[in-house]
Amino acid sequence: MTITAGRVRSRGPVLHPRLCAVLTAVSCLVHLWLAASGHHQAWLGVLMIGLAAVCIPCTVHIWRHSRVGALHQVTISAVAMVGLHAVLLLGAGGSGHAHGRGPASNAVDTSGAAGLLLVIGLEITTALLAATLVARLRRRVAR
DSSP: EEETTTTEOOOOHHHHHHHHEEEEEEEHHHHHHHHHHHHSHHHHEEEEEHHHHHHHHHHHHHHHHHHHHHHHHHHHHHHHHHHHHHHHHSTTTTTTTOOOSSSSOOOOOSSSHHHHHHHHHHHHHHHHHHHHHHHHHHHHOOO
């Protein structure tokens, strides 16, 4: 970083880490909102609050310094969340799949499968942004 006319200017990428930090913060807010909404059991709400608390420092580190350790942690957490939500989508109650009685899907119902797909999309995007930022930072250091 350099200081020009009283402002700190970064020599590396700026938009990429900011976007990654914002998506990580959005993920934290979604976890907090879901915990507060009361749609889940109490232990799951506490777990979601704990996950958000773990991710908030990484968000700050990514926003301010693009720390590779924080980016690795966000990538691993996001991929783990993709796996967990995929298991929930495929296994928990068969929310998007039915045989025999009734329709296979309900286009109006957005609470179950569609919500999980939105979360999976958010986490995949977060993991992709964090991983590509690590690659950009490594390539910059190698030069």
